[in-house]
Amino acid sequence: MTRSPDTTAVRAPQVAGAQEATPATAAVPAQATDPTDPADLLDLYLRHIGSGRAVMGRVLGGMAEVRSEGPWIHTDDGRTLLDFGGYGVFILGHRHPAVVAAVHRQIDAHPLASRVFLEPVAARAAQALAAHTPPGMDYVHFVNSGAEATEAALKLARAHGRNAVVTTRKGFHGKTLGALSVTANATYQTPFQPLLPDVTQVGYGDAGELKQALAARRDRACVIVEPVQGEGGVHIPDPGYLTEVAALCREFGALLVVDEIQTGMGRLGTWWGVDAEGVRPDMLLAGKGLSGGVVPVAALIATAEAYAPFSRDPYLHTSTFGASPIACAAALAAVETMEREDTVARAATLGARILAGVRDACAPYREILVRDVRGRGLLIGIEFAEERAVGELLLELITRGVLVNHSLNSTRVLRLTPPAVVADDALDLFFTTLAEALRTTAVRMAG
Numbered sequence: 053m054t055r056s057p058d059t060t061a062v063r064a065p066q067v068a069g070a071q072e073a074t075p076a077t078a079a080v081p082a083q084a085t086d087p088t089d090p091a092d093l094l095d096l097y098l099r100h101i102g103s104g105r106a107v108m109g110r111v112l113g114g115m116a117e118v119r120s121e122g123p124w125i126h127t128d129d130g131r132t133l134l135d136f137g138g139y140g141v142f143i144l145g146h147r148h149p150a151v152v153a154a155v156h157r158q159i160d161a162h163p164l165a166s167r168v169f170l171e172p173v174a175a176r177a178a179q180a181l182a183a184h185t186p187p188g189m190d191y192v193h194f195v196n197s198g199a200e201a202t203e204a205a206l207k208l209a210r211a212h213g214r215n216a217v218v219t220t221r222k223g224f225h226g227k228t229l230g231a232l233s234v235t236a237n238a239t240y241q242t243p244f245q246p247l248l249p250d251v252t253q254v255g256y257g258d259a260g261e262l263k264q265a266l267a268a269r270r271d272r273a274c275v276i277v278e279p280v281q282g283e284g285g286v287h288i289p290d291p292g293y294l295t296e297v298a299a300l301c302r303e304f305g306a307l308l309v310v311d312e313i314q315t316g317m318g319r320l321g322t323w324w325g326v327d328a329e330g331v332r333p334d335m336l337l338a339g340k341g342l343s344g345g346v347v348p349v350a351a352l353i354a355t356a357e358a359y360a361p362f363s364r365d366p367y368l369h370t371s372t373f374g375a376s377p378i379a380c381a382a383a384l385a386a387v388e389t390m391e392r393e394d395t396v397a398r399a400a401t402l403g404a405r406i407l408a409g410v411r412d413a414c415a416p417y418r419e420i421l422v423r424d425v426r427g428r429g430l431l432i433g434i435e436f437a438e439e440r441a442v443g444e445l446l447l448e449l450i451t452r453g454v455l456v457n458h459s460l461n462s463t464r465v466l467r468l469t470p471p472a473v474v475a476d477d478a479l480d481l482f483f484t485t486l487a488e489a490l491r492t493t494a495v496r497m498a499g
C-alpha cells in the first residue's frame with residue numbers, strides 16, 4: 053500500500069525541512085499515536101464510513117492525521133504538514149494552548165449543562181463576542197455548526213414574516229436542508245429537491261439584480277450574503293457592495309443576514325467583513341474560527357429587534373447541545389486569545405504578505421496556468437484557467453507537505469486559509485514549496 057499520494061505526478065514523498073521548521077512549541081514528537089494499521093483504516097472507511105471517502109483517502113496515500121499544533125498537522129507515517137487549509141477554521145492554529153487550557157478546565161468542572169439553570173460560560177462567551185460585533189448586535193444564539201447558524205437565521209427571519217429568501221449565486225451557507233436551500237450549487241441541491249420555497253438567487257456583487265428581487269418581495273424577504281464568497285472561490289465584491297445591500301434591505305423591508313462563518317473572527321484582517329464598510333446587519337453568523345480550533349461551535353448574533361422572537365421564547369429554537377459549556381469555553385477563549393494576541397491585526401499584515409508572495413510565485417504562470425490571485429486578509433484564492441490544475445497543484449502541495457483546500461462552489465479556485473500563527477520559517481517553507489509545486493504542475497499541465 054502506498055503511503056504517498058497515489059498519482060504518477062507525485063514524486064516527493066517527504067517534505068524536506070518540514071520537521072525542522074516545526075516551531076519549538078511543538079514538543080510532541082511527530083509520530084504515530086494511532087496504532088491502527090493504514091490498510092485496516094482504509095478498510096474501516098470502506099465498511100463503515102463510505103467508499104467515496106475511502107477512495108479519497110487512498111488517493112492521498114492512505115495517510116491518517118493524528119496530531120496537530122499551531123499550523124502543523126502530523127500524520128501516522130511521521131510526516132509533518134503545514135496546514136494552510138482547514139476550510140477556514142484554524143485562525144488560531146491547531147490546539148492553541150490558551151483554548152485547550154480553557155476547555156480542559158471546563159471539562160474538569162462541567163462540560164455539558166443540565167439546561168435548566170443559568171450557564172455562566174455561555175453568558176460570558178456571548179458578552180465577549182458581542183463586544184466585537186457592530187454596535188447594537190448584542191444577542192447571541194450559540195449552535196454547533198455553521199449550517200445550524202444559517203438554519204437559525206432562516207427561522208428567525210420567518211418569525212418576522214420574512215419567508216422569502218434572496219441568496220447569491222455561488223453563495224455557500226451550509227448543507228442542512230434549510231441552509232442547502234440558500235447554498236447555490238445544483239450538485240448539492242438537486243438530489244434533495246424540493247427545498248425551501250421562494251428562494252431566489254441573484255448575482256453576487258450585483259446590487260441592481262438584488263433591487264429587482266427585493267422590489268418583488270417587499271416586506272417579506274431576507275437576504276443572506278457573505279462579505280467575501282469563500283467556497284464561491286474567494287470572490288471579493290467591489291467596495292460599497294455591502295453598504296448598497298444594507299440600503300436596499302432597508303428600502304424594501306428585508307432582513308439582512310451576513311454570513312461571516314468563514315470570513316469572520318479576523319479571517320479578512322478585520323473582526324468581521326462588515327467592519328470594512330461599517331455595515332450593521334440584522335443578523336450575523338459566526339462559526340469556524342469561533343471554535344478556537346478546538347471545539348465545534350457557531351453562533352447567530354442579532355440586534356435586539358431581530359432577535360426578539362428567540363428572546364421572548366427560549367424554547368422556540370433549541371438543540372440539546374447548543375451553547376454547551378464546553379463549546380462556549382472554547383468560544384470565549386478564542387475571543388480572549390484573539391484580543392490578547394492582536395490576531396486581527398496579525399491576520400491583516402500576514403495576509404498581505406502571503407498574498408504578495410503567492411502573486412510573485414504565480415507570476416511566471418499568469419498567461420498559461422493561473423488566471424487570477426486574489427485575497428483579503430488570510431482568505432486567498434488562486435484561480436486557474438483549467439479545473440484540473442486545482443487537483444494537480446493540491447496533490448503536489450500535499451506531497452511536499454502543505455495542505456490547502458479546493459472551493460466547493462468554484463472548481464477552478466484553490467483556496468488558502470492560513471492561520472494567523474504562522475512564523476517566518478514556516479512562511480519561507482510555504483513559498484518555496486508553492487514555487488516548486490507550481491513548476492511541476494505547469495510541466496504536467498503542458499504535457
Ligand SMILES: Cc1ncc(COP(=O)(O)O)c(C=O)c1O
Nearest residue numbers: 197198199224225226311313314
Ligand atoms: C460562509 C459559510 N457558511 C456556512 C458554512 C457551513 O458551515 P458548517 O460546515 O460548519 O456547517 C460554511 C462552511 O464552509 C461557510 O463557508
